[in-house]
Amino acid sequence: MNETRRIALITGANRGIGFETARQLARLGFKVIVTSRDGLQGKAAADKLQSEALDVGYHPLDVTRPESIQRVAEFLDNAFGRLDVLVNNAGIFPEIGYADSRQQSILAADADVVRASLETNALGALEVTRALVPPMQRNGYGRIVNLSSGYAQLTNMGGRFVAYRMSKAAVNVLTRVFAAELAEDNILVNSVDPGWVRTRMGGPNATRSAAEAAEGIVWAATLEDGGPTGGFYKAGEAVPW
């Protein structure tokens, strides 16, 4: 397979920050693979971007399902034989639906909710990355962006939302460990905090648009060779862990 375009794959790209990141990377000339767990929504997202004359394809991917991850890896190998950029964007914030702040307390934490959060946000990113790193290693090029959060910062760690906080702190661990192991392969791995963003997760009162948030992700996805790796960034600026 002699594909020369840069290929980017984004998890959970049917809406929100993932969708905007797909749009911005495609505008830069990437062939972007929008993935989502819901086929209809994912195809509709890809259609929308194609209608803007962008080079966007679609493939299903549920980051919690090993067979789904395997299928997307095979698709990339067969269709392009390469992957240049992976954005681990898919995420859930289960505790955000709790209206009563007492339910948000660690004292009320539900182990199943913690498990679900870890499974999607952390294990999902781990398994997707492990499956998609080999083509990057073969090509000696890769940029991996892990969506983290201010809620993951140990420096500012406060109360509540332990499931989400644990899962995103674990994402930061993935960033460090993958970055350390892949440094020799020209694969740069960084965590990005998008800020508080107006999406279904962030709600209508959030301070940043999805397009603004995507800019910081695109920055990390398009770093020059020799650029930073194993870091934590917000809008292109380093932030404390």
Ligand SMILES: NC(=O)c1ccc[n+]([C@@H]2O[C@H](COP(=O)([O-])OP(=O)(O)OC[C@H]3O[C@@H](n4cnc5c(N)ncnc54)[C@H](OP(=O)(O)O)[C@@H]3O)[C@@H](O)[C@H]2O)c1
């Ligand atoms: N919004 C914020 O203020 C904010 C702040 C800090 C960090 N973040 C992070 O930014 C990322 C994107 O968030 P967002 O604000 O765009 O949220 P969003 O609008 O709720 O979108 C989340 C996306 O993740 C997908 N997803 C969830 N579980 C999945 C799974 N098992 N497999 C594949 N996709 C899955 C969702 O798919 P469905 O449509 O099928 O549910 C959706 O596409 C998340 O990792 C989030 O934690 C957001």
